[in-house]
Amino acid sequence: MIKAVFFDIDDTLYDTSGFARLARRAALNVMIDAGLPLTTDEAYLLLREIIDEYGSNYDKHFNILTKRVFGEEKPLLIALGMITYHNVKFALLRLFPQTTKTLIYLKAQGYNLGVISNGITIKQWEKLIRLDLHHFFDYVITSEEAGVVKPDKKIFEVALQKMGATAEESVMIGNKFSEDIMGALNSGISAILVNSQLEEQDKEYLEKNNIKIDVISHIGELKDIL
Ligand SMILES: [Mg+2]
Numbered sequence: 328m329i330k331a332v333f334f335d336i337d338d339t340l341y342d343t344s345g346f347a348r349l350a351r352r353a354a355l356n357v358m359i360d361a362g363l364p365l366t367t368d369e370a371y372l373l374l375r376e377i378i379d380e381y382g383s384n385y386d387k388h389f390n391i392l393t394k395r396v397f398g399e400e401k402p403l404l405i406a407l408g409m410i411t412y413h414n415v416k417f418a419l420l421r422l423f424p425q426t427t428k429t430l431i432y433l434k435a436q437g438y439n440l441g442v443i444s445n446g447i448t449i450k451q452w453e454k455l456i457r458l459d460l461h462h463f464f465d466y467v468i469t470s471e472e473a474g475v476v477k478p479d480k481k482i483f484e485v486a487l488q489k490m491g492a493t494a495e496e497s498v499m500i501g502n503k504f505s506e507d508i509m510g511a512l513n514s515g516i517s518a519i520l521v522n523s524q525l526e527e528q529d530k531e532y533l534e535k536n537n538i539k540i541d542v543i544s545h546i547g548e549l550k551d552i553l
Pocket of ligand 1: 339
């Protein structure tokens with residue numbers, strides 16, 4: 328009997344990757360316009376390298392970028408990039424179709440809802456507030472708070488404890504097999520994969536261990552399962 332439903336945020340509730348890519352390219356174009364001597368593709372490649380190196384939650388990607396290109400930081404370009412990135416990202420911020428409707432349905436069914444997310448607590452709350460979803464969730468548990476990232480079992484244990492639910496009473500919904508699904512399964516929580524496909528090695532793992540998980544193509548399909 329499921330009582331608690333946990334969600335990942337990024338690329339589960341909204342299209343994080345798609346919007347971030349557009350916002351980064353828009354920011355770089357404004358920086359190029361103001362004197363960054365690269366093409367959009369060159370600048371994007373360099374920015375991707377910096378993000379991979381420093382992590383997506385680091386907040387000085389544009390500082391590093393100007394330092395690599397000019398040998399020193401360029402405050403005007405950095406500010407232009409940051410402002411454009413945030414404006415474009417927030418202007419484009421949209422939930423995946425049927426997300427709100429599905430959360431209303433789950434609440435009406437009596438489930439407790441939570442978030443388990445790799446990220447910075449305030450930033451993740453900011454996303455939920457901007458997406459107008461913050462009222463739906465009883466608890467938001469982040470890797471910053473738990474001190475470990477998914478798929479580490481500890482973040483799931485912290486979430487269960489906060490929610491007052493056992494693993495057997497809980498289900499995790501997320502888009503990343505290696506983080507959301509494996510982390511949940513290793514903690515004894517059932518899992519539903521959304522917005523992505525099972526890779527061959529994932530299928531082999533599930534078969535070998537005799538585990539069955541639901542795979543849904545969008546969040547609206549949760550109504551047929553829960
Ligand atoms: Mg995700």
